[in-house]
Amino acid sequence: MRSSAAERTRPTFWDALVVLAVLAAAGSLLFLFRPRSGNFLTARIVLDHELVAEIELTALTGPVTLEVPGAPYPITVEAEPGRIRIAHSGCPNQDCVHTGWVSRSGGQIVCLPNRLVISVSGSNAPEVDGITG
Amino acid sequence: MNHSVRRLTRCAVLTALALAISVCEGLVPLTVLIPLPGLRLGLANLVTVYALCILSSREALAILVSRCLLSALVGGNLTALAFSLTGGVFALLTMWALLHFRGFSLFGVCIAGAAAHNAGQILAAIAVLGSPAIAVYLAPLLLASVATGAVTGAASILLVRRIPRPADRKS
Numbered sequence: 001m002r003s004s005a006a007e008r009t010r011p012t013f014w015d016a017l018v019v020l021a022v023l024a025a026a027g028s029l030l031f032l033f034r035p036r037s038g039n040f041l042t043a044r045i046v047l048d049h050e051l052v053a054e055i056e057l058t059a060l061t062g063p064v065t066l067e068v069p070g071a072p073y074p075i076t077v078e079a080e081p082g083r084i085r086i087a088h089s090g091c092p093n094q095d096c097v098h099t100g101w102v103s104r105s106g107g108q109i110v111c112l113p114n115r116l117v118i119s120v121s122g123s124n125a126p127e128v129d130g131i132t133g
Numbered sequence: 134m135n136h137s138v139r140r141l142t143r144c145a146v147l148t149a150l151a152l153a154i155s156v157c158e159g160l161v162p163l164t165v166l167i168p169l170p171g172l173r174l175g176l177a178n179l180v181t182v183y184a185l186c187i188l189s190s191r192e193a194l195a196i197l198v199s200r201c202l203l204s205a206l207v208g209g210n211l212t213a214l215a216f217s218l219t220g221g222v223f224a225l226l227t228m229w230a231l232l233h234f235r236g237f238s239l240f241g242v243c244i245a246g247a248a249a250h251n252a253g254q255i256l257a258a259i260a261v262l263g264s265p266a267i268a269v270y271l272a273p274l275l276l277a278s279v280a281t282g283a284v285t286g287a288a289s290i291l292l293v294r295r296i297p298r299p300a301d302r303k304s
Contacts, residue, residue, distance in 0.1 A: 005231070006186040006293045008238035015241030018231075019279055022248045026275035033269045049263045092210075095170035108266045112170065112258060113212065117266045 038105040038122025043084045047071060048115040055079050057103075057120070071114045084118060086111060144192055144199075151180035151200040156207060163281075169273055171216070171254050174281050175247055181225055182243060182289040187298055190229050197221045215261060216254045223253030239290045244282030251278050 041057040045068065052068055060081045068075045073090035083103035086096040089111055096111035105122030155177040163172050177200065184193035201221055205214035227249035231242045251274040258267045 005234075005237045005239055005242055009290055009294070010238060011240040012236055012238050014234070014236035015238055015244070018237070018241040018245045022244060022275050022279055025248070026272045029268065029272035029275070033272065046264065093164075093170065095164070095168070098168040108269050110170070110258075110262070110267050110270075112262070112267070115262055117262055117264050119264075119266050 033106060035107070036105040036122060038124055040124065041082060041103075041105060041120055041122045043079065043102075043118055043120050045077060046117045046119070053077075055084065057082050057084060068114075068116065071116060073111075073114050075111060075114055075116060077118065084120065085109070086118070089114070140192070143188070144196055147180050147184060148196045148199045148203070151177045151196060152203050152207070154180065155200065155204050159208070167277070169277065170270055171251065171258075171274060172277055172281075175224075175250060175285055176288070178221075178224060178243070178246060178250070178285055179289050179292060181221070182228060182239065182246070182285070183292055183296070185225070185228055185232055186239075186289075186293050187296075190225075193225060193229075194222075197225055212261065216257045219257035220250040220252075220254040223256075224250035238286075239293065240283055240286035243286030243289055244279055247278035247282035247285065248275055251275060 039058065043055045043057055044051060045053045045055070045066070047068055047070060052070075053066060055064065055066075057079060058081065060079060062081075064079045065087065066077045066079070068077060073092075074088070075086060075090065075096075076088040078085055078087040083101045085101045086099065086109055089096050091111055091113040093113065096109055096114075096116070099109045102109055102118070102120050105120060107120040109118040110116070158173055158176050163174055164170070180200070181193050181197055184196050198218070198221075201214060201218045204217065205211060224246040228242050228246040231237050231245055251271065255268055255271045255274070259265055
């Protein structure tokens, strides 16, 4: 295939449109995943489509560590009042550990090799079940 | 030399080149500088662009699929195969479509290809995880793809212009 695109050496007007389209897509995604309000934080730890643990971060009084059972690579989750992180992971790329602490509603930590997702969600008042249960 | 043997040899050489580039890129990951999962310069995409411009879309696809399969074998990571293959096919289709339009230069083609690669990777990750959570990484990846696409675009312009075209179409 001989294309006129292969002959050019300088960016064109249409290239600028491509850049604008990509930036617009990124902007709308940022808007979609913007941090939500809510000061009562709950972290849900999901391993391979199954809910492993649910930690009410705001209700914690001290640090908690959790070895996720059944993960392909050994993984340690550390939760403190109001924040959560993956402290150690045996996975090859360590992206989940580098994500660091997540302390806002809408925050996510993903460990792809382990198929593990920690999502933090927030509500404005603690749920009643959370207190009595 | 026989026409089909020449084609096969050319595809094999380009596949080996793409594999070597992607392995080398893995040795010096960009994620050390910017901790963003899935971020890479995408230099192996240069081979796809070259094949699309100089050879044919069929050969480009064959090179891409063989490269992904071989790099999964070398890296020993089957999950990574799903990501690189989905991303690579998305990028190839996007660049193939854009090359049919007149207005673009290889800058736009490569930026769109890089963005499509990231979108494909994230879609594969959503399918693997069964959760849209990982899409939070897509926005920063798309922003990065403007820069990485511009770099590979500049490189591919040099590549397509400077490397002599294969002469076997005449023979």
